[in-house]
Amino acid sequence: MQHVQPPFAGPPMKSHYSDAPAAEPIARHTLAVIVDNEPGVLARIAGLFSGRGYNIESLTVSETEHEKHLSRITIVTTGTAHVIEQIKAQLSRLVPVHRVDDLTVNGDAIERELVLVKVVGKGEARVEAMRLAQAFGARTVDATLSSFIFELTGTSDETERFISLMTACGLTEVARTGIAAIGRGAESM
């Protein structure tokens, strides 16, 4: 097709878009989001995170005010300061979202997670599991001659430590709720 000009002679261009930005420090933030408990609201929130490439480390949701049909979603996410600001702005503009609070920015919030741990074993391992559970203040919620189920509530660090110790004592199954969080002090959302 001779009617077309010769190729451009300048320096080569790589693509239609600008380059990715340089890496910046990543921080972990816990967000509390109050939403209308309507069908699809969780999909909307989760879809926003996947669609815009944000991370979700933990997500918990439950209706907290039944008469008003309001749910509270606690999201633990990671990102650069800029990304965290965008996440909050993007969440805020969703129609069913009433409020977004950054508990990490507002001061150290109470963060708790509940884990259920099933340990199977006999003899010394079983005794050790029991002893460690007591040391952590875990409750024994089920027991058979060869197994225990422990319930522990604590910070993510505590529950992580507990799970890793239990791994050495015959841990076979773990269920975790994800993090629920609330700001300290008299002020409420």
Added chain:
Amino acid sequence: MSETMTGAEMVVRALQDQGVEHIFGYPGGAVLPIYDALFHQDKVKHVLVRHEQGAVHAAEGYARSSGKVGVVLVTSGPGATNAVTGLTDALMDSIPIVCLTGQVPTHLIGSDAFQEADTVGITRHCTKHNYLVKRIEDLPRIMHEAFYVAANGRPGPVVIDLPKDIQFASGTYARPASNQHKTYRPQVQGDMEKIKAAIALMASAKRPVFYTGGGVVNAGPQAAALLRELVRLTGFPVTSTLMGLGAYPASDPQFLGMLGMHGTYEANLAMHGCDVMINIGARFDDRITGRLDAFSPHSRKIHVDIDPSSINKNVKVDIGIVGDCAHVLEDMVRLWRSTAPQVDKVALKGWWDNIAGWRGRKCLAYRKSSDVIKPQYAIERLYELTKDREVYVTTEVGQHQMWAAQFFKFEEPNRWMTSGGLGTMGYGLPAAIGAQLAHPNALVVDIAGEASILMNMQEMSTALQYRLPVKVFILNNEYMGMVRQWQELLHGGRYSESYSHSLPDFVKLAEAYGGVGIRCDKPDVLDDAIREMIDTPRPVIFDCVVDKAENCFPMIPSGKAHNEMILGDAAEDIGSVIDAKGKMLV
């Protein structure tokens, strides 16, 4: 007053109560009850499109040219999925649309029933909000709320998915006292402290520039009037995004032309060199900013936007004002008048001198030809021969779109409709149909490319059926021109699949639809051919055969900064205004 009626009747009644005069749609099994309800009344007129994507674009053209909410009615499954491109387009360009989709009966949802698709799932990411109506009691509220959500805050498309059993169900309809959503209240009034700070910053500027966008158009005609007032009060230069063209008159000496990838040299260099940037209703899109880390490096930035997530999204700003452009501009004009700031006249004079130097570059110049029609020339003539009329212009996507933006001068808002954010080929013809329906006596022209127009060609039938005399002005270069241009610049001139093979004869095609076809390939008869098009009171396809090799300049290459533009070879060479590095690229 409440009345008992079926869900389908409620839908139509709610449209009537919203003052909807026209809807764009296509029937199918899952919306038959609504079509039956439409049949029994004549307040809401239905426009039968030929493809559901066309329905949404037509509604967009209608909305953008009239300021009203555009309404679409399509069936379940393929009807809804065909509408997805249009919905995404409306989301990206912030166009208020209410799209009603049929759905299989509630008891069949999830069973892979005939023509079932998870419409709310599919459209969740391409709508501002969407609803699946599961109870007839919710229907009146949702119908009215959808109009509120679509039009308030940053406008956007809203889908209401209507299962067929809900359309048949009987319930009580009463028009709600208010359309408002129970909690969704976008902030329209700007923070006064920030507006004061913005005015102070503007007053101290030595090299200021207004950078305005589609938000000004969306905020209504009074926002455009206030922008004009503020720009004239301050004496600052103003540039506009593709979406914002017409908010400020293109013929005004303070207007620098469009900015961005194919914007003018003076607009982009003003953006690069300014010390205070005042962004009103634009969103720092990547086609505007070029290389982000080199974007306007010496400026302090003010950003007015109704969407808080737009502020600091791509570019960090110094003063971010969340609010409706009209409200914030009103405050700015009032404050500027009452404080009557002493601007640095000497510095501003020097800044305008710089701008005059950049303008001297004549960045839009092109080599004229007497035997082949240059596409730029075609747009220039189209503009000259139509400028005294009430004219609405839509476009498809590609080189012709950029030439239209560069060479057609828009003096008023809502006259220019183009797919900016999504870049949807096939947008222009259905959008023109929507605009013509809203303005029956105006001249509506779809500036098209020969490749784009084929994507929604079928809508010619719609134009004929409703006697909408839209003009399709095709710049036919037998290439997907922008793809070809990029292949030239990026891929060594290997024109992979960008040649428009096996094109139809557009004149015969127009006649086959019942319209009028005109072909022109000589510059000396172009004016007469364009006049013939204008004077034809029927739909016209104008096949304007243009130079196949022409590229669209100026251009900021990808990953480059505003001061690294490439100019066309006809531009004036006055090398001193750019540095050595920039010169290498020019």
